[in-house]
Amino acid sequence: MRRLTSIVVLFAFWLLITASVEPLELAIGVVVSVLVGWWADRVLWPGEPEPMPLRTWRRVPIYLGYLIKEIVVAALYVAERVLDPALRIAPTMHTHRVHFDSDTARVAFANSITLTPGTLTVDVEGDTYTIHCLHESFTDTISSGDLERRVARTFDG
16 A cells, blocks of 8 residues: 555656646656655565555645645734734744654644744654744644644544
8 A cells, every 4th residue: 555655646746747648748657656656665665564544645635724724824923923013023932742643643743833934843852842933822723732633633543
């Protein structure tokens, strides 16, 4: 299943970068995707467990929609703070403890924080994340547990 997932992702990437549906280019994309997917499965991660089950891939688009919405809202909030002199920027460090069963969920949580304007995952030690925020209010989504629940629902199976 991992090999098939790799091949499909590689072929989707091929379509994205070539932006062509010419039969010859599609055929080349299939051949290259199959060869690289087969090679990666045998050489890069032999004997390792499945990185993400198929059911997880079905949940990813919903999570990405949520994350994009949060990124846009945070970007507007950062712009407001930067452009309005009455609103202070008061950088702060925030620690947040979470428990995820999978490394994929841990990485997704850290990267989601870093991708959101105004926040940056500085360190991860065990289940404790150290997060730099432009203002204390930027921790609201993290402290509420909403981001954690959505990451767990999507990536922890």
